Amino acid sequence: MPRIIIDTDPGVDDAIAILMALAAPSLELAGLTVVGGNVPHASCLRNALALLEYAGREDVPVFRGSSRPLSGKFPYSRRVHGRSGLSRPLPEPTVRPQPEGAVDFLATQLSARPGEMTLVALGPLTNLARLERQSPGSLSRAAALVIMGGAVDCPGNFTPHAEFNFYSDPRAAHEVLTCGVPLTLVDLGATRQVAIDREAAAGLHSDHPLGRLAAQLTQDWFEVDDRRERFHFHDPLALAAALEPAVITTRQATLAVETGGAEAGGAEAGASRVTASGGPVALADKVNVERLFALVGGWLGWGG
Ligand code: RIB
Ligand code: CA
Helix, strand or coil, rough: CEEEEEECCCCHHHHHHHHHHCCCCCCCCEEEECCCCCHHHHHHHHHHHHHHHHHHCCCCCCCCCCCCCCCCCCCCCCHHCCCCCCCCCCCCCCCCCCCCCCCHHHHHHHHHCCCCCCEEECCCCCHHHHHHHHHHHHHHCCEEEEEECCCCCCCCCCCCCCCCHHHHHHHHHHHHHHCCCEEEEEECCCCCCCCEHHHHHHHEEECCCCHHHHHHHHHHHHHCCCCEEEECHHHHHHHHHHCHHHHHHEEEEEEEEEECCCCCCCCCCCCCEEEEEEEECEEEEHHHHHHHHHHHHHHCEEEE
């Protein structure tokens, strides 16, 4: 049974990825480690707890992580994810996070279960960079590391050059991508192949409570602004690629991330580029879109 830990800044698409993980058969979700990103850390933490309580999965532990990048401040993305970070209000959670911090949890789990835990990173990479600084080599103890982030050979979605997660903490992104650990990078070049339009979203329905919430989160996201045309499954694609690698093809590469000087915010900060072919990064290339939606639809019980 695959064991995964999701590092996340929920976030509407993060929430759908988490619901997919909860609904996927024969999967152990060993924990959620929270990082600030789409909205402030406190809201991301609340959203993670609220999602798990809504799903009746208070057994999944949640850990506080970084509320700031390695340097500077998070820019947040309330325009996309709303003030609360979710497109649909969930009841205030009663379940609490664990006393242990995210980085300590990750270090403990990866050293106690080397080669067993798959780590899926769906937000800024601050927790992962702090982990590697605190206990070097930890990331290499993961069975697999799958990251949603970057805009390699394509325009960014937060600046013309940078994707949001990498822009939010470019130094962390650079340190994780260049520490030599083998990883799969699901960047905007891949996730832009996977989007759902307003009409398709309106047609989503499910008899599964988690699938129903995922459909509602998607539908409500469109309701916020009638100019919205497509909802990109950034984080759901990364989660699916962690569980079913065949949903993407990849090419090996060596990458670097522009840190934009000491502080994030430089003109090129967060820009990611291939510095050599071959290397530790399996960069997503083509997406098997049909397979992806069959997986998502199967796990969430999404009808036509
Ligand atoms: O650029 C897309 C990424 O930024 C996704 O992880 C989304 O949740 C936001 O965090
Ligand atoms: Ca995210």
